[in-house]
Amino acid sequence: MKAYAQPLALCLVSIIGLVLALVLDGVVENLATTASALPLLVLALRLRRPPQA
Amino acid sequence: MNAATTRRLLALHRWCGLLVSANLLVLTLSGLILIFHDEIDDALGVVPHAASGPAQLSLSRALDLALAAKPHAKPVFLFQDQERHPGLLFVGLSEGARRLDSAKPVAIDLRQGRLFEGLDLDGSFTGIVLELHAELFAGPIGRILVGVVALAFLISLISGAIVYGPLMKKFAFGLVRRDKARRTLFADLHKLFGAATLGWTFVVAGSGLLLSVGSFLLQYYSATELAMLGKPYASEPVVDDLSTIDRAVQQAERGQHGRHWSLVALPGSDLASPRHYTVLLQGGAGIEARVLTMALVDAREPTRAEAHQLPLYLRALLLSEPLHFGDYGGLPLKLVWTLFGLATLGLSASGVWAFRTGRRESRA
Numbered sequence: 001m002k003a004y005a006q007p008l009a010l011c012l013v014s015i016i017g018l019v020l021a022l023v024l025d026g027v028v029e030n031l032a033t034t035a036s037a038l039p040l041l042v043l044a045l046r047l048r049r050p051p052q053a
Numbered sequence: 054m055n056a057a058t059t060r061r062l063l064a065l066h067r068w069c070g071l072l073v074s075a076n077l078l079v080l081t082l083s084g085l086i087l088i089f090h091d092e093i094d095d096a097l098g099v100v101p102h103a104a105s106g107p108a109q110l111s112l113s114r115a116l117d118l119a120l121a122a123k124p125h126a127k128p129v130f131l132f133q134d135q136e137r138h139p140g141l142l143f144v145g146l147s148e149g150a151r152r153l154d155s156a157k158p159v160a161i162d163l164r165q166g167r168l169f170e171g172l173d174l175d176g177s178f179t180g181i182v183l184e185l186h187a188e189l190f191a192g193p194i195g196r197i198l199v200g201v202v203a204l205a206f207l208i209s210l211i212s213g214a215i216v217y218g219p220l221m222k223k224f225a226f227g228l229v230r231r232d233k234a235r236r237t238l239f240a241d242l243h244k245l246f247g248a249a250t251l252g253w254t255f256v257v258a259g260s261g262l263l264l265s266v267g268s269f270l271l272q273y274y275s276a277t278e279l280a281m282l283g284k285p286y287a288s289e290p291v292v293d294d295l296s297t298i299d300r301a302v303q304q305a306e307r308g309q310h311g312r313h314w315s316l317v318a319l320p321g322s323d324l325a326s327p328r329h330y331t332v333l334l335q336g337g338a339g340i341e342a343r344v345l346t347m348a349l350v351d352a353r354e355p356t357r358a359e360a361h362q363l364p365l366y367l368r369a370l371l372l373s374e375p376l377h378f379g380d381y382g383g384l385p386l387k388l389v390w391t392l393f394g395l396a397t398l399g400l401s402a403s404g405v406w407a408f409r410t411g412r413r414e415s416r417a
Contacts, residue, residue: 001218002222003217003218003219003221003222003224003226004217004218006226006227006248007214007217007226007247007248007251010248010249010251010252011214011248011251011252011255012252013252014251014252014253014256015252015255015256018252018253018256018376019256019376021381021382021386022339022340022343022372022375022376022381022382023339023340024339024340025338025339029339029382030385033382033385033386033389034385036252036253036386036389037389037392039248039249039250039251039252039253040249040389040392040393040396042227042249043245043246043249043250043396046226046227046229046245046249047229047245050227050228050229050241050245051225051226051227051228
């Protein structure tokens with residue numbers, strides 16, 4: 001179960017961010033858009049410096 | 054989860070992934086272009102701009118102007134987009150059946166009373182790319198094929214997400230082993246790209262699946278609920294005198310709290326009865342702006358209007374479009390969409406490479 005935690009968290013952040021950006025307006029919309037891009041930041045960081053086995 | 058179930062899910066993930074990979078390349082590349090369709094259309098001057106100032110032309114006069122330019126055509130719909138094309142009216146005309154999807158639009162500048170000839174949205178660059186993306190240049194069959202690809206992609210995503218746990222239980226999240234066999238490197242990259250893009254790919258594949266059946270959903274609505282509403286008038290001749298259109302639109306907008314009309318399906322079209330205008334209204338903020346409401350207005354007595362709620366599946370369809378193309382949050386969201394699109398290409402390429410190198414290495 002532990003292996004699912006981070007991917008699931010990223011998935012939820014992305015989906016909730018994208019949906020909130022659709023249904024809300026103004027500052028919250030911008031925050032939601034930024035949150036939806038969080039998995040991309042994690043991807044970039046992990047590609048740059050992957051954890052050791 | 055036992056080993057046999059994991060193996061079966063992995064096989065399902067692998068073969069669904071391979072099935073969609075080539076199509077995904079085409080759909081992602083065309084989708085990347087379509088994210089910026091507004092900017093591309095503006096740069097190429099696909100849609101003309103209206104002059105500034107207040108509207109001088111009524112809708113009925115604009116309809117007359119459109120019909121004077123194409124006297125053998127039948128009017129099917131009126132459309133306006135006050136945000137993107139202020140002052141412009143699009144009139145859909147058809148020389149065959151009065152179907153919304155087969156009608157060709159002409160643009161009219163309501164402020165100068167001028168008709169723009171030669172508007173060709175389908176033949177524009179983004180129009181052609183959209184046809185590739187939505188139908189693979191194969192018409193309704195292509196639309197079904199795209200739907201099958203979206204479904205296979207969703208199955209691949211779900212099965213991949215499930216087998217991720219057993220495969221990664223001994224490893225840290227985001228592990229990329231560069232010192233091992235090439236297959237291991239590609240498989241690690243595939244898992245990392247998959248975990249990072251899962252939410253976005255799920256939203257885009259799900260909304261894409263819904264959009265691929267969108268025209269069927271509209272036909273279903275037209276043949277069921279809308280047909281029931283228009284049943285008492287079904288045998289009447291189609292109302293050809295459309296001089297009541299301005300009053301009908303005003304009546305539809307009355308009491309709608311700032312909502313304005315966006316599309317009018319004219320009497321006899323596939324989204325209206327022979328006697329009614331079907332007026333779709335939009336406005337408000339946030340989700341309200343995305344979900345259209347509908348009013349049926351009697352074309353003979355335009356004071357008679359009935360408001361109707363669109364069914365849940367059509368409201369879901371309306372929300373699917375922005376969620377698929379990412380055009381609802383301005384440039385920042387478009388950039389997010391682009392990066393996710395590129396990451397999805399990485400996901401697909403690493404998966405195919407892991408499969409290929411794995412087969413080569415096992416043969417050697």
